[in-house]
Amino acid sequence: MRETWVAGAATNRYGKMAETGREAGSRVALEAIRSAGLEPKEIDLTFVANAFGIAEHQAHVGPLVNTALGIPEVPSATIESACSSSSAALHEAYVHVAGGFADAVLVVGFEKLSHLDTLAATSYFAIGADYPYEAHNGATFPGLYALMANAHAQRYGTSEAELGAVAVKNHANGALNPHAHFQKPISPEIYRASPVVASPLRLYDCCPFSDGAAAVVVTARERFPHPAAEPLVVRASVRAGSIGDIQDRSTLTALPATRRAAERAFRTAGIEAGRIGFFEVHDCFTIAELIALEDLGLFPPGAAGRATVDGITAHDGAHPVNPSGGLKAKGHPVSATGVGQVVEIFEQVNQRAGGRQVPRTETALAHNVGATGSSCSVHIFGRR
Helix, strand or coil, X not given: CCCEEEEXXXXXXXXXXXXXXXXXXXHHHHHHHHHCCXXXXXXXXXXXXXXXXXXXXXXXXXXXXXXXCCCCCCCEEEECEXXXXXXXXXXXXXXXXXXXXXXXXXXXXXXXXXCCCHHHHHHHHHCCCCCCCCHHHCCCHHHHHHHHHHHHHHHHCCCHHHHHHHHHHHHHHHCCCCCCCCCCCCCHHHHHHCCEEECCEEHHHECCECEEEEEEEEEECCCCXXXXXXXXXXXXXXXXXXXXXXXXXXXXXXXXXXXXXXXXXXXXXXXXXXXXXXXXXXXXXXXXXXXXXXXXXXXXXXXXXXXXHCCCCCCCCCXXXXXXXXXXXXXXXXXXXXHHHHHHHHHHHCCCCHHHCCCXXXXXXXXXXXXXXXXXXXXXXXXX
């Protein structure tokens, strides 16, 4: 296995795009390639994540992106794993480079749903769950995560204040991130005044629908030893799955796929959760961040909420979590989300994060799930 780097990264601002997903993805891909000090002709393979391309009446976007980059002869594949699509694509890129099948691989994820009405966009999201058994019966993602939140509260006493602390923290971080969909902090009072979406989850417990694009370039150290920026060394790239239907799971207070992926990732990297410098975790809802931190082993079950209230997960805390603003404030453009987390890590390592900069760190972790956790990717990165 060759030492493998994320040598370049780029993103646009999440929110509402005037351009198409294909256009945004192509532009951001070129920025990522050039940030690595490469040219498109040096790319061997492209993985594209675009789960809901049908919303723009466009599938098979890889060749279109490559054509825009001037490399139409380069092979491509589109990867779909719901909200974890681009992190799954990143894993494929890692396997190809570490295994010696390619020297430089482009990973780009993008999504555009803002031209749809809320019902249509919600319907697209809902097909990431089990449509006949869940979505068809009215159980869209706010309702499913509300079930988890209620179960967590019943077992561990998780409070509204603890959920609210996640929202307040991530909006404060997003206010410092020029890439974020929401760039305005909120107070606990604003959080409590927001309407209930699916009890106990309020409006500010829920991530937004976002348009956006993000890209990274994965390279072999031996082939490209002098990147233009400080690269991320991929110390672990692990995927795991679990039962898709929430009603068939043995617990609602944990995501088994996260636990399995994390265990293997920490073992591969030879590190423990407490030694990770900072985390980018999948917080599609505030309860999802708390469960993720417990599943990753950073805190014992039921303890992540209190740690958040106490400021331990603030961007200047002992264990910074989602300095980007997370899905909650940075936004959730579905197939760009996983790679977007890695862009944040790249910017942090290269000291480009401005007011949200965490202290200099040697390691970082990206955690990205699909649907209610039936797919999960965990990546651990270090410095050279």
